[in-house]
Each structure stands twice: as structure tokens, then as C-alpha cells.
Amino acid sequence: MDDFEAWLAATRDQIFGEIDRLHEQVRRDGAEFLAEEGGSPEFDEVAQLVVAGRLSWSDVCTGNSADPVVQSLHRRFWQAPDDDARRR
Amino acid sequence: MAAIEHDPRDLVAFSANVLDPSWDHFTTVNLYLHRHCATTEGLDGVFGALLGPAVRNYAAEWRTVVSPGAGVLQADSADLRKAARRYERNEQYNADSLFTTGKRLQPGSGVEERVAFDTATPKLSVGAFKRVSYGELGTPEVPAGQKDFKQAFQELDSKLGWLEQKLREYVDVDLHGYVQPLIGDWGVLWRISDAWRRAAGQGGDTAGMYPLYKELHTFSPALYAHWNGPGARAFEFHLDRFEAAVLAASNQAQYAAESVKAGAVYAEKIFNLVFDKVEEALTRVMKLATSKGGAAGKYLEVVDLVVTFLKGLLQTVTDGVGTLVAGFDRWVAYMRTGGDFSVFRES
Numbered sequence: 001m002d003d004f005e006a007w008l009a010a011t012r013d014q015i016f017g018e019i020d021r022l023h024e025q026v027r028r029d030g031a032e033f034l035a036e037e038g039g040s041p042e043f044d045e046v047a048q049l050v051v052a053g054r055l056s057w058s059d060v061c062t063g064n065s066a067d068p069v070v071q072s073l074h075r076r077f078w079q080a081p082d083d084d085a086r087r088r
Numbered sequence: 089m090a091a092i093e094h095d096p097r098d099l100v101a102f103s104a105n106v107l108d109p110s111w112d113h114f115t116t117v118n119l120y121l122h123r124h125c126a127t128t129e130g131l132d133g134v135f136g137a138l139l140g141p142a143v144r145n146y147a148a149e150w151r152t153v154v155s156p157g158a159g160v161l162q163a164d165s166a167d168l169r170k171a172a173r174r175y176e177r178n179e180q181y182n183a184d185s186l187f188t189t190g191k192r193l194q195p196g197s198g199v200e201e202r203v204a205f206d207t208a209t210p211k212l213s214v215g216a217f218k219r220v221s222y223g224e225l226g227t228p229e230v231p232a233g234q235k236d237f238k239q240a241f242q243e244l245d246s247k248l249g250w251l252e253q254k255l256r257e258y259v260d261v262d263l264h265g266y267v268q269p270l271i272g273d274w275g276v277l278w279r280i281s282d283a284w285r286r287a288a289g290q291g292g293d294t295a296g297m298y299p300l301y302k303e304l305h306t307f308s309p310a311l312y313a314h315w316n317g318p319g320a321r322a323f324e325f326h327l328d329r330f331e332a333a334v335l336a337a338s339n340q341a342q343y344a345a346e347s348v349k350a351g352a353v354y355a356e357k358i359f360n361l362v363f364d365k366v367e368e369a370l371t372r373v374m375k376l377a378t379s380k381g382g383a384a385g386k387y388l389e390v391v392d393l394v395v396t397f398l399k400g401l402l403q404t405v406t407d408g409v410g411t412l413v414a415g416f417d418r419w420v421a422y423m424r425t426g427g428d429f430s431v432f433r434e435s
Contacts (some may be wrong), residue, residue: 003137003138003141004138004410005410007137007138008406008409008410011269011402011405014266015266015399015402018261018398019399022259022261022391022394022395023391023395025259025391026387056396057389057391058389058392058396061388061389077382077384
């Protein structure tokens with residue numbers, strides 16, 4: 001059982017380390033995406049919430065949050081290029 | 089002078105026809121378990137690293153605690169023959185002392201009470217002790233209808249490779265590194281479980297610990313019915329305890345079979361969960377190709393997909409494997425107390 005606990009702790013660390021790495025990568029890459037589109041200081045706030053486990057990227061993807069910042073980012077990220085072109 | 093109230097040939101017959109084959113079968117069961125349950129070769133990943141030692145501990149504890157029982161049966165058999173010879177020489181005290189003191193007396197030691205053995209009217213019961221026979225334990229098998237692990241894993245590996253290729257268009261991630269340890273060849277566990285089941289012998293089999301208990305328990309009353317005196321009572325007390333321990337060993341083997349079977353079922357369940365998660369992730373990632381979303385949205389979708397996948401794997405392991413390992417540990421701890429099996433260490 002001790003072996004299992006040690007293995008589980010190591011695996012948990014490894015998986016959460018990988019998730020942290022992905023979150024960090026998203027913050028960097030997301031900022032780049034946004035910078036290309038004129039920048040968004042809110043993005044970093046949302047990223048902080050995701051890293052803190054209070055929000056998932058899925059919420060941002062789906063807009064599944066009452067938070068206006070998240071909804072704004074969702075619209076931004078999921079703004080279909082074709083629709084966007086039509087609007088323009 | 090009182091006559092000895094039994095025919096010593098009863099003891100010889102019981103020794104040769106009941107105890108000897110039982111001792112032989114006891115040894116066979118233990119060798120069988122050692123051969124089939126002491127190694128978990130082929131059980132890789134988490135199951136190999138965590139369940140493997142637990143499963144092997146079963147066999148090791150059995151060997152330590154239960155195996156000596158074969159030696160006790162062998163000694164009992166030899167003592168019965170020795171006692172028979174002493175009864176035939178009218179050394180009733182020495183013969184009875186073999187069992188009442190639990191020690192083997194040297195010829196001529198102790199107080200000999202010489203009594204006449206009434207050969208003219210022997211109370212024969214030799215016919216009651218026909219040679220008992222036990223069946224073959226057979227080869228441990230994976231139950232029919234079980235999915236072939238190697239084929240299933242190849243399919244998973246191929247899907248996972250495809251998924252990774254798609255994901256890497258967006259993020260750098262190595263899912264194989266996380267999935268691989270969660271894959272265990274449940275075929276190994278099924279075979280070990282089947283070996284324990286056969287050794288327990290509780291399914292109406294003619295081999296294993298339960299039939300051994302049954303044969304001893306069936307024939308021993310016939311022995312006591314024709315053998316009186318302090319030696320007989322002491323032997324009856326000892327053999328009753330021995331029979332109870334054999335029954336407990338059968339139950340423990342059955343419990344081991346069920347526990348290892350739970351491991352096999354769980355290994356396959358984990359595989360199926362991983363497989364489903366890979367398919368689900370593949371479906372999501374394929375949808376992205378036709379999605380109208382922007383690059384950033386697709387990117388986040390992939391990240392979310394990977395995070396959900398990894399958290400799901402962790403949850404699966406935390407929920408199930410820990411419970412299984414704890415179950416194995418409890419059994420091994422119980423065996424180590426030796427409570428039911430102390431009689432196996434007597435000689």
C-alpha cells in the first residue's frame with residue numbers, strides 16, 4: 001500500500017506538472033493570439049482562474065460561464081472567420 | 089489385562105489410504121500454486137508494479153503458512169504406522185504417547201503397559217478405508233469470451249498514435265507516457281485467479297483444498313469409531329483442528345481467486361475507460377478540422393481535451409487501484425497472523 005501511495009503521489013505530481021505546463025503554454029500562446037488581434041488584458045485574469053482551478057479552458061471554449069470576461073473571450077476565440085468576414 | 093479395542097491395521101489402512109494420498113495432494117496443490125501464482129510475468133505498468141507484488145505476496149504467504157501442512161500430514165501418517173506397530177507389540181502406552189505428548193518416544197522409553205492384543209476377534213474396519221483419490225488441478229485458463237489483451241492493446245496503441253499526431257498540430261504532448269503504465273495484461277491475472285480457484289476446489293471439483301478437507305472429514309470418524317484410548321482422542325483432536333485449517337485454507341484460496349479476479353476485471357475496466365477516453369478525444373479533435381472556430385479557440389479546445397484526458401486517467405487510478413491493493417494487503421496481513429493455520433506448523 002505504501003508503494004501504491006508513493007506511486008500515486010508521483011503520478012499525481014507528474015500529471016499536474018504536465019497540466020501546469022500546458023496552462024503556462026496557453027497563457028503564452030493565448031497572449032500571442034490576442035496580441036495579433038489587438039491584445040486583451042483580461043486574458044491573463046482568465047488564465048489565472050484556470051490555473052487556480054476555478055475555471056476550465058472548456059468554459060472559455062464553450063462560453064459556459066456567466067463571467068462577462070469569459071464570454072467576451074469565448075466570442076473572441078470562437079469568432080468564426082467566415083462570419084467575421086461577412087460582418088466586415 | 090484389557091484387550092486393545094481396535095485392530096492396528098485400521099491405523100495402517102487409514103495412513104496408507106487416506107493420509108498418504110492427502111499428503112501427496114496437499115504437496116501437489118502447493119507446488120501448483122507456486123508454479124502458477126508466484127510470478128506475474130507479463131503484467132506491466134501499474135498492475136505489474138503495484139498489483140504484481142501484492143499478488144505474489146499471496147503465493148509467498150501461502151507457501152510460508154500453509155505449505156508446512158503437507159509435512160504435518162506426512163508425519164501423522166508415519167506416526168499412525170509407528171503406533172500400529174507398537175500396538176501390535178502391545179506397547180499401548182508408547183503408542184498412545186505418540187499422540188498424547190506430541191513427541192516421538194524412543195523404543196522402550198516411558199512406561200509400557202503390555203496388554204494382550206486379541207488377534208482372534210479383531211475389530212476390522214480396514215474395508216472402510218478405501219484409497220481416496222484426487223483429481224487433476226488442470227491448466228489455469230482465461231475464461232472463454234474474454235477480450236484478447238494483446239489485440240486490444242494494439243488497437244488502442246494505434247488510436248492513441250493517431251490522436252497524438254492530431255494533438256501535436258496544436259500542443260506538444262506525450263499521452264503514451266501516461267497511458268502505457270495503466271495498461272495491464274489482465275490475461276495474466278485471470279490465469280492466476282483461475283489457479284487459486286482450482287486450488288480452493290470449491291466448485292464441486294475433485295482436486296484442491298476443499299476436496300482434501302472433505303475426504304479427511306469423511307473418513308476420520310470411521311477411524312475414531314474403531315480406535316479408542318488416549319492416543320485416539322488426541323489424534324482426533326489434532327486432526328479435527330487440521331481439517332478446520334484445511335477448510336480455512338480452501339476459503340483463503342477462494343478469497344485469493346476472487347481478489348485476483350477483481351484485479352483482472354479492474355485491469356480490463358481501466359483499459360476500456362482509457363480506450364473510451366481516447367476515442368472521445370479523437371472525436372473531439374476530428375471535429376476541430378471542420379469547425380469554423382478561430383485558431384485560438386481550436387487551440388484552447390485541444391488543451392482542454394488533453395487536461396480532461398489526463399485528469400480522467402488520474403481519477404481512474406485513484407478510485408480503483410488503491411482499493412484493490414488495500415484488499416490484497418489485508419489478506420496478506422491476515423495470513424501473517426497465522427491464526428487458523430498454526431496446526432500446519434505442528435509436527
